[in-house]
Amino acid sequence: MQPSNFPTIFSITESELDLNDLLAKITLPSTGAAAIFTGMVRGETSRRGSTQAKRGEARETAFLEYEAYVPMAEAKMKQVADEIRERWPVVEGIAIVQRIGKLYPQTPTVLIACTAAHRDTGVFDAARYGIDRLKEIVPIWKKEVGPNGEFWVEGEYTPKPGE
Amino acid sequence: MQPSNFPTIFSITESELDLNDLLAKITLPSTGAAAIFTGMVRGETSRRGSTQAKRGEARETAFLEYEAYVPMAEAKMKQVADEIRERWPVVEGIAIVQRIGKLYPQTPTVLIACTAAHRDTGVFDAARYGIDRLKEIVPIWKKEVGPNGEFWVEGEYTPKPGE
Amino acid sequence: MNHIKVLLFATLRDRAGTKSMEIEIPDSTTVQGLKDQIARDYPNLKQAMETVLISINREYAFDEAVVPQNAEVAMFPPVSGG
Amino acid sequence: MNHIKVLLFATLRDRAGTKSMEIEIPDSTTVQGLKDQIARDYPNLKQAMETVLISINREYAFDEAVVPQNAEVAMFPPVSGG
Numbered sequence: 001m002q003p004s005n006f007p008t009i010f011s012i013t014e015s016e017l018d019l020n021d022l023l024a025k026i027t028l029p030s031t032g033a034a035a036i037f038t039g040m041v042r043g044e045t046s047r048r049g050s051t052q053a054k055r056g057e058a059r060e061t062a063f064l065e066y067e068a069y070v071p072m073a074e075a076k077m078k079q080v081a082d083e084i085r086e087r088w089p090v091v092e093g094i095a096i097v098q099r100i101g102k103l104y105p106q107t108p109t110v111l112i113a114c115t116a117a118h119r120d121t122g123v124f125d126a127a128r129y130g131i132d133r134l135k136e137i138v139p140i141w142k143k144e145v146g147p148n149g150e151f152w153v154e155g156e157y158t159p160k161p162g163e
Numbered sequence: 164m165q166p167s168n169f170p171t172i173f174s175i176t177e178s179e180l181d182l183n184d185l186l187a188k189i190t191l192p193s194t195g196a197a198a199i200f201t202g203m204v205r206g207e208t209s210r211r212g213s214t215q216a217k218r219g220e221a222r223e224t225a226f227l228e229y230e231a232y233v234p235m236a237e238a239k240m241k242q243v244a245d246e247i248r249e250r251w252p253v254v255e256g257i258a259i260v261q262r263i264g265k266l267y268p269q270t271p272t273v274l275i276a277c278t279a280a281h282r283d284t285g286v287f288d289a290a291r292y293g294i295d296r297l298k299e300i301v302p303i304w305k306k307e308v309g310p311n312g313e314f315w316v317e318g319e320y321t322p323k324p325g326e
Numbered sequence: 327m328n329h330i331k332v333l334l335f336a337t338l339r340d341r342a343g344t345k346s347m348e349i350e351i352p353d354s355t356t357v358q359g360l361k362d363q364i365a366r367d368y369p370n371l372k373q374a375m376e377t378v379l380i381s382i383n384r385e386y387a388f389d390e391a392v393v394p395q396n397a398e399v400a401m402f403p404p405v406s407g408g
Numbered sequence: 409m410n411h412i413k414v415l416l417f418a419t420l421r422d423r424a425g426t427k428s429m430e431i432e433i434p435d436s437t438t439v440q441g442l443k444d445q446i447a448r449d450y451p452n453l454k455q456a457m458e459t460v461l462i463s464i465n466r467e468y469a470f471d472e473a474v475v476p477q478n479a480e481v482a483m484f485p486p487v488s489g490g
């Protein structure tokens with residue numbers, strides 16, 4: 001099978017993420033391994049690693065509200081997939097899906113999955129790269145709502161020309 | 164939440180793997196990231212990376228037949244989970260599931276999933292370690308059936324004392 | 327003059343109180359010129375113009391870029407998806 | 409004498425033509441001694457005894473280990489799950 005036949009899924013959705021379905025869509029007859037990353041809404045965030053929580057307290061989250069600049073987000077997801085294929089040509093299928101809207105704790109919000117013939121081909125690194133890049137260049141934002149009010153989660157990355 | 168409350172799932176099953184369900188079972192209120200590995204039956208294996216296929220030909224697989232020494236396999240899966248927790252104490256939930264029986268191409272056969280608060284905690288490495296160890300010490304075997312007959316897939320690892 | 331649409335997201339939308347604006351800018355206005363004009367005409371957005379990200383026709387755009395005719399411009403903070 | 413059950417998997421089961429055997433071994437027989445006895449009594453398994461993996465009561469066991477009373481012993485090739 002030629003790379004041009006390799007499936008690439010990228011989408012912004014308000015629906016529940018179905019891992020079984022997404023995995024099936026990027027599994028080819030030559031596929032033997034998949035690395036999948038999912039992010040979930042944390043209901044409790046410990047002080048460590050958090051800038052918002054007070055000393056010694058876990059921060060509670062009621063829900064997150066996600067929004068996206070949909071057409072640009074899908075274009076940038078495609079770009080992330082293209083970057084993955086350039087770096088790991090052995091990757092067969094790629095799925096990049098972000099769920100938006102009001103999302104509650106323990107709910108998967110994002111999925112990056114890469115398939116390949118074997119597990120020692122870089123599929124784990126490819127999925128890791130995919131989520132890192134999504135968090136850098138794909139125009140999606142989230143607002144956290146909890147007992148102490150709501151605030152926008154601040155991103156950290158400034159895209160450079162050509163990104 | 165204390166590590167003793169962290170969920171660990173390990174099982175040998177003849178049923179279809181349900182990624183959504185397994186992920187939900189290892190997602191805690193403090194969980195923000197999951198790394199999941201799945202292996203699938205390859206229907207076509209290219210010459211590269213294969214010792215069985217003839218030069219220039221892809222090997223075709225009709226199905227694989229898996230068997231396990233179930234009680235020992237489950238004990239060894241628990242051991243793999245323990246090893247993961249020792250190496251990556253931040254890992255929250257762990258699922259290790261092997262499907263056995265007659266499995267056809269493009270079907271997920273095995274799943275290793277690790278959850279943690281954040282993605283930069285080693286969850287990807289933990290999942291990778293889990294599948295590597297499963298293929299070393301968990302007593303499961305597979306027989307490949309294709310147009311040229313059937314043969315047992317040969318493992319390569321000899322466990323050492325204490326494994 | 328160039329008639330453009332400016333889409334606003336996240337904190338930018340909250341500050342502006344609107345999801346989009348239609349703006350007239352002189353021909354050959356750069357991204358920097360557009361930010362200066364918005365900072366002047368929309369006091370609520372003035373501070374945000376210092377750190378805002380800008381896209382033109384769904385690609386990131388930088389200060390020296392010229393805003394093309396009938397562009398779809400978007401303004402937003404650093405992204406925080408996932 | 410020690411009465412043990414030996415479970416056979418994968419290629420070992422195919423060669424033996426059975427999933428399990430009940431065997432009498434002398435007390436204090438080691439894993440190596442058990443392999444020698446099986447190689448002698450079951451010609452089909454002789455060659456396999458050179459590379460076989462052995463577990464006793466569901467833990468990997470090695471040549472010098474003594475097989476305990478009423479042990480559940482299993483014999484199999486290197487694993488190939490996944």
